[in-house]
Amino acid sequence: MSTSVGYQPPAVAVAGALPKRPVQSSVLIVPVVSGDDGNGATVVGNPYLDAEATGEIEVALRALGAKGGNEQLTRVVVPALPVSSVLAVGLGKSRDEWSAETIRRAAGAAARSLSGVENVFTTLSDLDLEAAIEGLLLGAYRFTEFRSAKTAPTDAGIRKVTALTPDTRSATKDAAARAEAIAVAVATARDFVNTPPSHLFPAEFAERAKTLGEQAGLEVKILDEKALARDGYGGIIGVGKGSSRPPRLVRLAHRGGGRKGKKVALVGKGITFDTGGISIKPAANMHHMTSDMGGAAAVIATVVLAARQKLPIDVVAYVPMAENMPSSTAQRPGDVLTQYGGITVEVLNTDAEGRLVLADAIVRACEDNPDYLIETSTLTGAQTVALGSRTPGVMGSDEFRDRVAEISQEVGENAWAMPLPEELKDDLKSTVADLANVSGSRFAGMLVAGTYLREFVADGVEWAHIDIAAPAYNSGGPWGYTPKGGTGVPTRTMFAVLEDIAANG
Known part of the structure; x- marks a missing residue:
């Protein structure tokens, strides 16, 4: 999968042993644990290091005071090995096995620290091949599209990752390729989120989605503002009419299920920038609203990934895109609009715009x-x-x-199931329309929004709404395999759910 903005992930290879000759600009990632004797880090046993090399690593680590705590990183030089240096990454206390997420985060933390290293070998893959590859590629992620020569990184970054594993059969290589494809899909979603709204407005977002979709063999259709008005998409039109950059609705379809296969719809919110409209947001941190299309970014990346992985189900994505701006043409608090399908809505707060575009798409x-x-x-x-x-x-x-929450926890995105109490629907009553877009209460705001969306889901359709308001964008420091900025959540969750549906119905 190629990305729309330019991130080039490292190439991935699988090997059964370290190379015999020295490799320039290289590092070997070795997992370590807290020593049972309390004296320092101990190398996790693996078939790629002999006793002499293991001993040299442990002596060097203990000399530097390394303890092997979770994600603790210590870099040492071991002349006996064919790499420039060894990076020990801590897994905490010794145990028989570690979770995939522990391996993924350790690999990501290691990759983030490797500035100036072109070739990475890892024995984390001996513990969990796919988690190690995902973590390394996601940890190596960079977004430099808008850096000038003055501040752009001077090194090329990691160019190749070699996962060491005793089993190098084709099934293992297929697993490595799957992990690589997932990581690249997450990076694609991150690229979209990190692209500033000056360069990613609805029409441009739609064209980039079209390019990615066509490259993957998807059916693609884009509705512009005239088609949206003609066909009655009142929510998308209402939100977008305050901007000089008109809205779009993108449809991306993967046909893999045949007549008897399952069909899954994906919908993602694509507000390319959200000022709040007339109900304008405070200025502080408004720039984070460049991420208000994080749901759309993940949906586009997921349906493209489903096509490239040839999932044997139909996946059809609907992505509403708009820019929510205040102007003389913007919708006003108190306006009434008609959602696609005929339900009328009193817009009490123009900053509750996401549910309006999503309702049309649902x-x-x-x-x-x-x-x-x-x-x-x-x-x-x-x-x-x-x-x-x-x-x-x-x-x-x-x-x-x-089911979605459980799968999300398995893949490390950690979604949590929440209820939709029936009584919350009463909070959305309007005196002039079928519904109001917000309640008069300050409580249970996440559940009220979900209750609003439920009104637009057809009977008989099993559905899930994933609220990623904060998880889609990391405004703090990086951690594990998660950088500052766009995270790509919940791409891995949605793809894993699609795989589960393909396998189990």
């Missing part, structure tokens, strides 16, 4: 009669209040909601 997606619908969006600040900056909230049909 109704249209349900016209395709999907078995499942997954929608994701940076929807509510209440998600951050309830669950913090790293835990998405999942709402929807009880059984499918729980």
